Amino acid sequence: MTRLNANLLLIAIALIWGSAFVAQSQGMADVGPMTFTGVRFLIGALVVSPLMWREWRALKARGLALNRDDGAKILGLGLLLTMGAAMQQIGLLHTTVTNAGFLTALYVPLVPLLSWLLLREPPHWSVWPAASGSLIGTYLLSGAHGLSINVGDIWVMASALPWAVHVLLVGRVADKMSAPFLVAGGQFLVCGLVSLGWAGVAETVTLSGLEAAAWPIVYTGVLSVGVAFTAQVVAQRYAQAPDAAIILSSETLFAAAFGYLLMGDRLGSTGLLGCALIFACLLLVQLAPMIRQMRRWARA
Numbered sequence: 508m509t510r511l512n513a514n515l516l517l518i519a520i521a522l523i524w525g526s527a528f529v530a531q532s533q534g535m536a537d538v539g540p541m542t543f544t545g546v547r548f549l550i551g552a553l554v555v556s557p558l559m560w561r562e563w564r565a566l567k568a569r570g571l572a573l574n575r576d577d578g579a580k581i582l583g584l585g586l587l588l589t590m591g592a593a594m595q596q597i598g599l600l601h602t603t604v605t606n607a608g609f610l611t612a613l614y615v616p617l618v619p620l621l622s623w624l625l626l627r628e629p630p631h632w633s634v635w636p637a638a639s640g641s642l643i644g645t646y647l648l649s650g651a652h653g654l655s656i657n658v659g660d661i662w663v664m665a666s667a668l669p670w671a672v673h674v675l676l677v678g679r680v681a682d683k684m685s686a687p688f689l690v691a692g693g694q695f696l697v698c699g700l701v702s703l704g705w706a707g708v709a710e711t712v713t714l715s716g717l718e719a720a721a722w723p724i725v726y727t728g729v730l731s732v733g734v735a736f737t738a739q740v741v742a743q744r745y746a747q748a749p750d751a752a753i754i755l756s757s758e759t760l761f762a763a764a765f766g767y768l769l770m771g772d773r774l775g776s777t778g779l780l781g782c783a784l785i786f787a788c789l790l791l792v793q794l795a796p797m798i799r800q801m802r803r804w805a806r807a
Contacts, residue, residue: 513745517754518789520735520742525761527731534723539710540596545702546717547724548588551732552695558688558737566686573689580680581690585697587673592698593705594666601659613664615641615756617671619749626675630749637788638749641756644788647781674752678743687744691737753788760785 508516534543566572616638619630677694681687706712717724743751760782 508742508745510745510747513742514750514754516738516742517746517751518757520738521755521758522761523730523735524755524758527727527735530723530726531731534720534727535596535599537719538712538716538724539706540600541593541702541706542710542712542716543720543724544589544592544596545699545704545706547699547728548592548695548702548732549699550725550728551736552692552699554729554733555688555692555695555737559692562686562688566689571685573684573686577684577686578693580684581693582697584673584677584680584690585694586701587669587676588694588698589701590669591666591673593702594662594669598659598662598666601657601662613642613667614671614674615645615752617667618674618752621671621675622748630747633791634749634753637753637791640788640791641753641785644781644784645756645759647777647784671752674743674755675748677740678746678748678751681740682744687740688737691740695732695736757785757789 531543538546563572619634619638622628622630677690681690684690739751739755746754
């Protein structure tokens with residue numbers, strides 16, 4: 508897969524996550540946040556399980572079966588996924604969707620910063636203005652004119668760190684193992700089990716609530732987790748983590764589009780400016796490295 512194809516796949520992932528926003532909002536009306544998270548991630552693990560089994564057999568036949576260290580890495584990714592999802596959902600109990608949407612996007616500038624500080628991988632210069640621009644665009648798109656920080660906002664802000672570390676590491680882990688489906692499904696299983704264990708202690712889980720939220724849970728479990736999160740693991744084997752963070756931030760743009768189509772939401776001039784800024788950042792992070800490469804070819 509080329510870097511361009513990987514980035515296009517990341518755009519498709521952002522589209523799916525944006526479309527799942529409506530279903531996720533509806534599902535939270537009938538079950539607790541950890542119950543919703545746990546069940547949908549277990550559904551995601553079930554969706555990808557045939558590919559996991561096939562990949563396991565192929566690796567075993569080549570003498571490359573995963574070892575204990577590989578399992579520990581998958582466990583770590585699953586715990587990062589759980590931390591990000593849990594803190595975000597807990598925050599949503601105490602803050603508005605507007606604030607949560609903007610504050611979650613704080614992971615976008617964190618990814619290139621962590622890549623530089625922890626991995627000693629300086630990103631392309633275009634990543635810095637694109638990351639800043641996508642964050643500002645998300646703020647404008649959310650329609651927020653000011654943020655009053657409360658306990659819910661602090662939870663959502665804290666979730667940006669595990670999201671950023673997860674985006675930074677998931678592609679590297681999958682590439683080193685040559686097992687993207689085992690990495691994807693394994694982290695889903697960890698997240699689902701830990702979240703349900705949390706729900707069993709902190710929430711009241713009822714059959715009637717699960718039945719009422721069945722369609723939102725299934726939709727987000729199959730598409731948002733089973734398809735999109737798995738595709739993220741595959742795509743990030745070939746896309747740089749800072750680029751991926753910026754591209755995935757377009758989820759907010761697609762969420763606005765689906766809100767317009769399905770919920771009758773309308774954007775004002777500020778929201779439209781935010782959409783345009785996010786789109787410009789996507790083009791910048793895609794085209795700037797290509798222009799540099801084309802100049803090299805022209806000189807040759």
